[in-house]
Amino acid sequence: MRILISGCGYVGTSLGLLLASEGHTVFGLRRNTSALPPGIYSVEADLSTPLPVGTLPGDLDAVVHMTSPGGSTDEFYKTAYVDGPRNILSALAPHNVLRRFILVSSTGVYGQKDGGWVDEGSPAEPESASGRRLLEGESLVLGGPVSAVVLRLGGIYGPGRTGAIERALREQPREVDPARYTNRIHRDDCAGALRHLLLLRDPDPLYLGVDHEPAPRRAVAEWLASRPDLSRQSIEVPQLTAQADNNTRARTNKRCSNARLVASGYRFRYPTFREGFATLLDKTYAP
Numbered sequence: 001m002r003i004l005i006s007g008c009g010y011v012g013t014s015l016g017l018l019l020a021s022e023g024h025t026v027f028g029l030r031r032n033t034s035a036l037p038p039g040i041y042s043v044e045a046d047l048s049t050p051l052p053v054g055t056l057p058g059d060l061d062a063v064v065h066m067t068s069p070g071g072s073t074d075e076f077y078k079t080a081y082v083d084g085p086r087n088i089l090s091a092l093a094p095h096n097v098l099r100r101f102i103l104v105s106s107t108g109v110y111g112q113k114d115g116g117w118v119d120e121g122s123p124a125e126p127e128s129a130s131g132r133r134l135l136e137g138e139s140l141v142l143g144g145p146v147s148a149v150v151l152r153l154g155g156i157y158g159p160g161r162t163g164a165i166e167r168a169l170r171e172q173p174r175e176v177d178p179a180r181y182t183n184r185i186h187r188d189d190c191a192g193a194l195r196h197l198l199l200l201r202d203p204d205p206l207y208l209g210v211d212h213e214p215a216p217r218r219a220v221a222e223w224l225a226s227r228p229d230l231s232r233q234s235i236e237v238p239q240l241t242a243q244a245d246n247n248t249r250a251r252t253n254k255r256c257s258n259a260r261l262v263a264s265g266y267r268f269r270y271p272t273f274r275e276g277f278a279t280l281l282d283k284t285y286a287p
């Protein structure tokens with residue numbers, strides 16, 4: 001297949017290399033293409049404005065769109081999730097009929113705060129403007145003429161993206177917190193799931209991309225505390241405190257389910273944060 005990855009950064013490069021290793025022809029679109037590795041053909045373009053004729057390669061079979069917003073304002077989210085896909089679709093050659101367009105979205109579309117399970121059928125009613133832009137982009141591609149699939153990812157972690165581990169080590173998990181769940185996915189499973197959805201026959205229009213275990217932040221901190229490599233390095237693991245968390249009003253709290261993705265045949269390489277974090281810690285703190 002000839003596949004364009006628009007927004008070919010952290011996940012996109014991993015996906016691109018995976019697809020290229022299987023013999024697919026992969027094009028990576030971004031503004032700064034110097035970071036693209038050999039094996040991915042460069043397409044230098046800025047998706048905030050309509051693309052000049054001839055920017056995109058011809059005869060594409062599929063597009064995976066995953067530009068990230070460069071900032072937190074509404075304008076950035078509009079560019080990443082609404083203008084970006086629209087500009088890609090408009091720039092395709094008129095005779096280029098895509099077999100699939102995948103839009104990477106986010107579990108940020110769910111505003112739920114009660115810690116219950118959410119899946120593809122749950123109401124997506126974000127309180128944030130960014131969440132509403134995500135939904136607008138989803139509707140744009142799902143309502144368009146191309147066969148589209150949306151994958152809503154949880155927090156991405158992996159090599160070089162260890163913020164979740166560092167936060168867990170830095171922040172004091174609070175004893176009186178109601179369990180506040182975090183939902184995540186390893187970079188390699190993002191790439192693996194996207195590859196799976198590209199090749200899947202008759203996919204559903206919508207999937208959640210998260211691992212098997214939404215975990216309260218405290219459970220993550222406790223697991224880290226039990227790791228011998230951290231104590232060997234004298235890294236301080238935060239103790240529980242009885243302080244109340246005063247900032248719960250704005251936060252969502254939900255457990256995202258990957259049941260549909262798993263039922264479609266995808267097998268996770270890192271089923272929970274334990275396997276994923278262990279690999280990262282082994283690399284970072286190996287004696």
Ligand SMILES: NC(=O)c1ccc[n+]([C@@H]2O[C@H](COP(=O)([O-])OP(=O)(O)OC[C@H]3O[C@@H](n4cnc5c(N)ncnc54)[C@H](OP(=O)(O)O)[C@@H]3O)[C@@H](O)[C@H]2O)c1
Pocket residue numbers: 006007008009010011012029030031032033045046047048065066067068069070079104105106107152153154155156157
């Ligand atoms: N981080 C998370 O935890 C998380 C959670 C849920 C969903 N997501 C979504 O998952 C997707 C993949 O994330 P990621 O971590 O791989 O993102 P990333 O590393 O930031 O890659 C996105 C790429 O988009 C390109 N880009 C941004 N604006 C562009 C523009 N105007 N025109 C052309 N290219 C543009 C950037 O390259 P240039 O700067 O060179 O243009 C960047 O390499 C994104 O859609 C993100 O929003 C992320």
